[in-house]
Amino acid sequence: MADTISKTGLNEVGSALRGLEKFGQSPWLDFIQRSFTENGSLKKLVEEDGLRGVTSNPAIFEKAIGHGTEYDPAIRTLLDREPLSAGALYEQLAIDDIRAACGVLRPVFDETKGLDGYVSLEVSPYLAFDAKGTIAEARRLWKAVERQNLMIKIPGTPEGTGAVREAIADGISVNVTLLFSLDAYKGVLEAYISGLEDRASKGEDISRISSVASFFVSRIDGKIDGEIDRRLSENHADSAALKALRGKVAIANAKVAYQHYLEVKKSARWQALAAKGANPQRLLWASTGTKDKAYSDVLYVEELIGPETVNTIPPATFDAFRDHGKLRASLEENVEDAVHVMAEAKRLGLDLDGVTAKLVKDGCEAFSESFDTLLGAVEAKREAVLGKRLLSVSADLPSDLKDAVAGATKEWSRSGKVRRIWARDASVWTNGPEADWLAWLTIVQDRLAHIDELEVFAREARSRGYSDILLLGMGGSSLGPEVLAETFGKAAGWPTLHVLDSTDPQQVKTLEKAIDPAKTLFIVASKSGGTLEPNIMFAHFWAVAEKALGKAPGENFVAITDPGSNMQKVAEGKGFWRIFYGNPKIGGRYSVLSNFGLVPAAASGIDVRAFLQSTLLMVESCDGGAPAAVNPGTQLGLILGVAGKTFGRDKVTIVASKGIASLGAWLEQLIAESTGKIGKGLIPIDEETLGAPEVYGKDRVFVDLRLGSDAADSRLAALRAAGAPVVTVTLPEAIQIGQAFFLFEFATAVVGSVLEIDPFDQPDVEFSKVETRKLTDAYAESGTLPPEAPFATDGALSFYADAKNTAALGKGDAVSILKAHFDRVGPGDYVGLLAYIERDPQTREWAQSVRLALRDALHVATAAQFGPRFLHSTGQAYKGGPDSGVFLQVTAQDAADVPVPGAAYSFGVVKAAQARGDFEVLAARGRRALRVHITGSLQDGLKTLSDAILAALKGE
Template sequence: MADTISNTGLDKVGSVLRDLEKHGQSPWLDFIQRSFTEDGSLKKLVEEDGLRGVTSNPAIFEKAIGKGTEYDPQIRKLLEGEGLSAGDLYEHLAIDDIRAACGVLYPVFEKTKGLDGYVSLEVSPYLAFDAHGTITEARRLWKAVGRKNLMVKIPGTEEGTGAIREAIADGININVTLLFSLDAYKAVLEAYISGLEARAARGEDISHISSVASFFVSRIDAKIDGEIDRRVAAGDKDAEALKALRGKVAIANAKAAYQYYLDVKKSPRWQALAAKGANPQRLLWASTGTKDKAYSDVLYVEELIGPETVNTIPPATFDAFRDHGKLRESLTENIEEARHVLAEAERLGLDLAGVTAKLVKDGCASFSESFDTLLGAVAEKRESVLGKRLLHVTADLPSDIRDDVAESETAWSKEGLVRRIWAKDTSVWTNGAEAGWLNWLTIVQDRLWHIEELELLARDVRSRGFSDILLLGMGGSSLGPEVLAETFGQQEGWPKLHVLDSTDPQQVRAYEKAVDLKKTLFIVASKSGGTLEPNILFAHFWTVAGQALGKAPGDNFIAITDPDSHMQKVAEENGFWRIFYGDPKIGGRFSVLSNFGLVPAAVSGLDVRKFLTITNLMVESCGPSAPAHVNPGVTLGLILGHSAKCFGRDKVTILASKGIASFGAWLEQLIAESTGKKGTGLIPIDEEVLGTPDVYGKDRVFVDILLGDDVPDSRLGALREAGAPVITVRLADKNEIGQAFFVFEFATAVAGAVLGIDPFDQPDVEFSKVETRKLTNAYAETGSLPAEEPFAIDGKLSFYADEKNAGVLGGGDAVSVLKKHFSRVGAGDYVGLLAYIERNRETRDWAQDVRMELRDVLKVATAAEFGPRFLHSTGQAYKGGPDSGVFLQVTAADAADVPVPGHGFSFGVVKAAQARGDFEVLSARGRRALRVHIDGPLEEGLKTLATAIHKAVAGA
């Protein structure tokens, strides 16, 4: 009967528990549970057993809330609105329980004039070694509960002691917990006294403040007795002296603390406070349940009875003492014997100081583990209640990966790594500059707080009658909006959103023709304002829009950029209609839930308030109060990170339902640009049609992103059977795409921590920009790009490579060169097809056909990317990630070019410079890279190249 109180004996006349009052001791109960309060059991203990207080701790709440269903109705009701995190849910439930118990105990509080009648609620055990966090939470809980007879529990750690002083000075009742040593108790009593003095010095009342110091007892004997038994069994020469101390050290330690309390009460310093109405900080005996069955089950109650003390008794011991406990004022008995016991313990090397120090750490860890278990149970209940309102992540993993991830989840919980991410602790990664890039964690809530700004913009856009919206951007500024445009389509009565992220002149012209220039809202999206592509796209469309309108088109332009950027200056100088700001502490690939994604969403008619509210449910699921094992972002990130680091499965193969297929391109950028650096990382593989298990190596993880009731590809079952890890991410409907954005952002940050890299920088993207800038500058000065010579020519196909690659590939016809190139592909490698040509349906189909043949013949992962789009995406991983890529870059002569207004070059020149800059960095990184250039009509050249590739790999 450990978790409930028996009613047996409640009708006895003269309850022995009630008679503790005659000896000046107050019995409190170390237990709380809603049903126990609601059914009158707690009140009956007060009335018939003289119960005078209640304490709680994470372990107690874990048993109360985490098990059973009595809290489920309130959880469902609380989640009817916008949702709450697991931590917020727990707090709502706990505070209601505490308030209810405070109501039952309030008559005791009034009758004893504030001496008793208290109910204790503990600050988060995660804060045990955080002084600032502890006092902040103590103040918050005190205000949230709002009951005079509340005691906030603070652990008696060194950090907690400072918080105790501040809390007492604030007028908060404090229950100091986890005290084991006399020195720790002395420090706590000093904190109480100095807190009262500080408050009195300000002329504030101190008569209503109450505090107890919870001195733990039986755990000390459990540790000391264990050491005694070990030494006796080993034949210690002091065996008899050691055996004489069994079951005595904890009580002697408590009696020493009580003697110190009595001495302090006599001091002039305390007497001065008492004269002002101060209440003494009573010693409270905690952990009074007997651990050793050889001892009396009421030992730690019977031996610690004395004036001005409290005994907080666990349920089983409460029943036992009621049944057969004996009363005597034992606390002041045999003080000299107690001192002798402590002296003997020191002489015999039982290291009481070391034991108590360890017990504090173990106690904090134990409460944290209980809190993890509690929050995990609440999180699972929350997920169950939210149901289809929440995206769900599941995984089918081979046993080795599953065990490794489970072990890592435990480590993440013990080390508090989820909370440390939210606290922006850079030691989670490299102790570098990561903290400056973490505002994506809170951007959803921030944008909800400022949602009216976006809603007003949407109304203004609709009233102006735009037919089209054309977003000009690259990478993070374009891929997220592209997902929203393709996922949700054109909203009825709203302009259609188009996204242009290419310098290909044919593609620029195609988008120009696709919109009504007079009725188009142009969005120039660039975080820094210094990125080449958005700047030259702006130059072009500013010119053509102005020509169509017959005036400066500023009223048709919006800028999204970081504050004080070059683009802000451009927008201001040209009279843009609106400027919206990004957050400088969010990198581009993490910016989709900031203004970079939300402004395009709002102006194209999406309900951004609803979108963010739904997204916030996932933010809460990944929040600091969600332990690692129930945190979808952590679990997903650990699977990806450990699969790559420990098992060589670094090719993340992305599958997605048709309705959300564009999500894969956004995810490619997020994963590749975040993790692909310092020779490690994850290589995302998007749009690769599933094959049979025999075409895959042991380097794959499959991520299946499903929409609604879509069923997984049947071939995934065979892959699971073959031992491939398969992660399933299921969205109930398209509105959960924001949840998918966030859960993968969080997972990527976690994977970066596993890989030991900074997931928020992109050094090799910058190198490509530098090389491109050199080439465009050279063109502007000379009128041509620097000359280059192919090492092989076959008809309309010319082949280029750096000296090292050219030496390996030699000369000959196209088939010969390509055969040598692809012969370098080995197990665990991947092939990257990098096409600097117009990205349309026909070219995408061509790239897909080629890559699938390469995959099936070579049995390696294949990626099909279009430049310059991928430069701000997977290009980082190709250059900075593992040296497992074999690259074929494809360039072509443009059928027509488009000049860039105000610059000394054209879009075709820029694209060519980007391709060459990209190739130069690949070569500088020692990658296996080959470039083929097509002269003449593109369609014909692509067919010729496809035929040559087919012949090159035939029979491989």
Template structure:
């Protein structure tokens, strides 16, 4: 190392101060990179004419070019065409191409300087600035991916970054240490560099091809210090003159003392041993050298920081200025005592340099994150623009106060990186419980794509197996997703028709049996736990029927979808099922539609699996961890839902196009079961014909998922938005985009759950109904009958049941219409009324319950839910029992016209349904819900007609 006191510039450098820096041992680097800058030869021109020796990059530079310019569009399109579909992957691929091209331009410098210079820097994700092991892994990955000897990986010199630097140097990776402000931090970084070299040398590995710079930020220090000085001077501080005397001097003094430490260390015996092995010094690199204060020279932080074995990385404007009027001199070693006095005076004056540098580190980490957010947000926005119709568009109209709250929440989530924490499976996003165990749904589209060949082989087997029907037996998450596929896409050419049965109603069981020819039917028994009552008794029934139809070949007509090790797996193996597909134990039922629980029926009905998974992956990529929340469609939707719930709008009304109507049933379960607990949550409302704004209270969010070209709901939605109701509109270009909506809404539900403050992945109150049902069915198996119950009143064909507390609220009414009126009178603003009918779900009853619920809504101006049991027990039942206590429930049960035996059991399907209804009502009563049960004896049609008329009158 040689410090030149009075250098003689070379002839080439006499008129170029940048070239003259070489004579003082300093290397000029450029803090800028851009594709066109390289392609047009401008970077090479700086190398050839200005003595440029290196390049640093940062997110702000890339953001302008990638997100807002056009020069990256060709590669952008190519990457999208190759399936690289998320913003982070696209950014990185484009950035790496620039880095590699820059490395090619600088490689001759690397050769000429024997590896001291000629580097291009690329930083690890700024999101990792405070994490050691992830930083190490990311740096190693980038080093391997870029695969250029003159790459420098930028790693922040934070406390967690220091051990990462040591490890990476030992690995032999070139490191540019960033975000250094204080002498103490620099000392730790230099120690890490030396220790890493020593560790590598101790293993007998070469250390002469490793380079590192320590980026010491300069002007930001003066920005903070000078700002404090100006405030105190303006306030008439008694030390005003002394304060003004150090203004603009602290940063340079700080840098000079850092350089003195460098000189001392490189003279040490410890360093000399490494130098003898060919080690390069870790040079100080002066960063943040653009002048912010117009009172100072625009080349201040270049001219005053020149010295041997240093680097100055300049933004283009500063480099141009220094080339034009810079005056090189050996300034770093000038008046070191004066620098010490400046820092001592700053300390005396209470300018708190240590506090300032600590703050700057925190702000630096945050500003890097903010810049990366802006970069990835710009890339994500351009991705959305380029994908166009391949992505379902979403618009949100909110009243002013709610819009402000939603935007504030989005910004908070952005600052906190909360969506990244979701992808990192951080349970503290929710309650800090076992949520991390239930997040495999995030990655399941990609995971299933890797195993799609098994599904395609099964699909071919079904196609050639002689089946004309597929009958899926399941409940809740195992049935509702496949039902959406069946109802949305219908029969596919050359494949069997998919039917989904999710009821214990004996009439419904028989009706589905009559829909199919069992000898030509493949039965899918779908049950995650394998122990759920309904799929087990449905399997028993249809397996028995199948044996009657095909004899010993019955097992070959059955497929199981279940979790590994479940009871259903044992049954399937014992009965010789055609195939067993496994679920993932870390995916809850309602999040399982993109796992085998949805993909196996999709394959069986003949859907194109590449299309299905492609749609899912495209939306998952839109919601990826590297997509800032403001560009993340799932996170935005979830924020709207969660913030709305916290502002009293906890009812979500779904509006869907006719051709995708069944999506609402799946959405009901997802939202209700995920969010409805501990007295909080969202109450979903499906299949409700939209009314005028006047029939709604201030407790609604309207979420429309409509096919392009369907304008049938536009006028109603426009009127609702104009009246101040929150309206979300999602427009699907094709029905296939329903698949993407599965993921969007799953992600949104997870976000909404976090904002509401609950565990979005458990369902504590579903089990309560199951327990009560088991008690009743066990009692039946023991005694041959259900426990006796006594109606508190009867009215012709109607018997009425409730608990004592609820009976007291009914005002002594004993006949149908007065009882319904007394029940409905209990509903106040913000409440909802639920019609829960344990009857066969068929077109006639669906029309009946819709007509009844609209009468209640329009008459009472409260939200209404209309559900069929026992189907809803595995769906919205969780919210009714565990969510906000704002529901008023009318449960309707009836005598079965005919019953059906369950093979191997004493109880029948009718008994099970009755036990489920009674168990559900018992839990509603236990939870203090306002509820009345009316039982219909005799003819169901006439009974429903009478109830419908009474509801209209009572409403």
């Protein structure tokens, strides 16, 4: 646009434009751009053409910022200073441009005593139908720009009109935009007058407030003429009358509005305000570029010249009027004809009211779309500047899924769901309690604001000379720290971080042997302090540490818990060294970026400040200011959600580079526990070694997590070629694991919206806890778990099931029972191998070999899980998600047990109770489930079981 002006007579003396002043009209320019201000072009228009103001809108800024490289240096400078979101970045750029233009126009402002010399900045078009949001933004922008000759642009919707009154009462100058009808203009003028009266009633000055009412012109003719042409093509009976109205309605509409302005100005009410120094709210003619080439290119300037008005002129029309515009007092000419035109339009049923209402709606949508495009362009530049400081997300999708995701993206943009998530709007999901669980959205900023606390703790912990850190927790309290421990490894000069999240007695003893309890910092992580597993782990290791130290070991213990929890009371009573608090409004699986993840990270030598600063880049990328189309969290969530809901691709298969492989287990909990409920959900599949395309059904989405320059798994190419959707998340550096945490948290919240569920509750996890507690209470009373009998036994293998499953499986040998069980697996199902045994390299290898044999034989997804760890993770989806799981639970006789200090039961009893409680809930949910118990040697029993499974799959 700047080029248009400069190439068509910028240096000529604009006599026609200057002549408007003699008729009481002020020419404003509908254009802004940084270079246009900086190179003196704007100043020349002021000096030579009598330019008296500038307006802007999202479409103008999109063209200015989104195209070319002019703004790139400023973007780089701003991002080097702080990690801004696309919305914040745009706002900084826009404010700088507005301030600069205000500086150029300030002499006009002073010369006209505040009547002219204004530059307009629009509130977010997303707020067009949000009165509270509009006035809040108007106040914020007014304060941020801090220029007297600023006008805040507010849309003339009913909601915007209410905000206009408040803004004027606050002393904010306002440009009311998107006015098309006389009724809407009357409402806006009333709001202006009422706002002045409100301000005057408080004894405040009203002489330094100015306002314009932007009445749109050419768009009305565009709509009306289109309807006229349609009727003329049908040889309408009123063809002559219709023809006479072509190109006349918009100008007539504007003239009638101006007559209303003149009438109001004569009123006693206005005269009372004028006596106090009030400025009139001038009509501003907007959209004055000619769209129909059959009309003069200066039609909407020449025909609307009159006193106390403004014409905001687009650049091309500005040049044209300078070149050949004719001056006359046209606005008050032929007013009777204008009234006649309006009457004729009504008689002929041209529905001006309907047209203007649609134009307001279309205008708001168009500005929102422009704003989306603008912010998308800013985000693209932001990502280019950040480069490898930001992880990247890309997707290879089959065409049908790609089109469906594009459609969902448009719907999310239209309904503003990304912004609504950040506004804590529970209607994005089920309109239930979701808003109470969204503190994870801003936890990174919160922790950065308190980073000194973590850094001081880290230094003090290091100075104590600990050799080890042992974190005791379950689910969200343990899986995140485990990712950090395995991703970053041991830092030189810092203790080694271990994580225990099992009640298996062998695993408890393995961890006990791995540490020096006298030189270990124990971190007990429990949000409520009422969860069984961390409580008995704490009891055991408190006793271990007390024995090693020869005294109460409180100084070696740290608690992470929610304020007021039972764990806080225990920690205070036991004299723990430190207590760190979680946020009660963050669920466990969303807590890794809170103290639950950061405290063990800091104690083990991870630079938590750098970690959070890196993570903040992704938070800003997923911000409400990043449109759905370029918002990585939204896009990932829509891909996963739409794939699962619409295409039945509900098995999210995670493939990861070795350096970040542990992220898969954390993702399992996040996805399964968040989405698997009320018969819906996504089933995460972790650590399933890729196979050839023919072993897969049509129910998969593959998520490739890649670290640095690690090559992709070569088998992904074949899967892509076969039409499987593959999403690739690339982390240039390990520190960006925090970005991955937030990316998937946000994406999972989006999936919840797509599936129309609450992604922040976990009802079936709680049900399993209740069943376990019943069994441990029974043991405490009687010294034994309630009796149970297998329905079949084959050597070291005993089989258990509820009545329904027993009837389906028969009572043969192990092979026949297993064959009957796996014969129930159908297309789209998955097999869950749930092993309540120690999770070590040998058992993990066993589980992998069995799951792959099942997958290759049955062509279904397979999950290999260890209990009770998975109960706080995928267990929710297995019970509450879709009924597509076929489960084989594996329990075993413990080689040795570990007592729980102060309790009647042992770790082995708790594990057994958890397994039985888990199975009872699976049965209660009607799941296809079978339990096999191994007596004697675990190693031998696992071999026997795997042999039987292989034989069953072969049909032997």
